[in-house]
Amino acid sequence: MGLCFLLTLFLGSFFGSIFMLGPVLPLMLLSPAWYRWVTDRIVATWLTLPVVRYLYTIVSFVCTALSTILIVSKQPYRVENTRARSDEFAEKNGLPKYEYVLHPRTTGFTFIVDTLRKGDNLDAVHDITVAYPQNIPQTERHLLLGLFPREIHFHVRRFSAACLPSSAEQLQRWCQERWREKEQRLCAFYRSEPRCFDQPEARVPPCKSQLRVALIKAASLLYWSAFITLCCAGLWLWTPLRLYFLLMVIFFLCQQRVTGGVELMELACHRHNPRVNQG
Known part of the structure; x- marks a missing residue:
């Protein structure tokens, strides 16, 4: 199951980049x-696929805002080098060592906030802490084996702002300070x-009923399964499509090397x- 899911994600993103x-x-x-407006919606369509397993949970927290920074913290991967660098940073700056989170990159955070403020584009900062009460996938191998989180x-x-x-x-x-709160929150969670x-459980708005979410799940699985199947069939049967596919692959590879x-x-x-400069 895990291998099929990851293969579907890969083919969906690969063919989506080429044909969408x-x-x-x-x-x-x-x-x-x-x-940007069009591509945002194309990418949003693809994002229904990786979250389809947990769509009911995630859509409950979708917020409408002019521009939003998401501070996301979860229990980090058990990588000793990463933890060691975080502890070393804490020692140099007189900060406490954390068990469940890594120290934030405050320089980048302040730069983003200041930049958005100058353009009057910052609406809010959403502080999101994610915890896994049961199994926690640590590497891609866990996903290949189908060991997805049972609960989030x-x-x-x-x-x-x-x-x-x-x-x-x-x-x-x-x-x-927000990260110190995260550490305390996760420590209390796992104990x-x-x-x-x-905290009280969030109420799901009426517009995000279980029936609506179930329909979105079904539509997402149906669409992406059909899309991948049609792409493979088209490449096998239609020469012009193979030529277009080859040209697009060459374009993406070249532009990555030339422009970054x-x-x-x-x-x-x-x-x-x-038009942008005049505005």
Whole structure:
């Protein structure tokens, strides 16, 4: 089951990049804003596939906002080098050593917040802590064996942009304080019986009923199964499609080497687009 699921994820993303994102690439030159709008929805369609197993849990926390930073923390992989680097950083900066989280990168966080503030694009920061009361997949091998988490718990807090500290130094301390709370929260979670966060369970809005979520699951599985099957059949039977496929693969490989990625191409088009510059 795990191998089939990962294979479906890979083929969905691979064929999706070629046959769904590929045809809209010229739109990047004409209107970067419209290109971003279209590709965001294409990617969102693909994202229904990896979360289909836990879709009912995840959609309960979808928020509508102008621009949102997600601070996501979960019990880290048991990689000694990663833990050692985090402990070394804590010793150098006089910070406590953590067991369940790694120390945050406050410099990057403050830079993102300041940049979004300057453009008046920051609506809120959502602090999300993820915990696994039972099995915790540590490597890709666990996923290949089908050892997916049986249950996932989320602790969500929303901080509006207006309540965030103004200076970079205060913002760094604010971020570090949130991580200290995460460590305490996860410590209490894994020591409690039954394992759960000390807060009321979130209520699912009526628009996200179990029936609606079940229909989304079914539609996602049906769509992506049919999409992958049709892509394979088309490549096997239709020569023009094989030619298009080959050209797109060459394009993606070349642009990765020349420009560093489609995202950098999009950024360059955004900067040089006359309509954007005039706005």
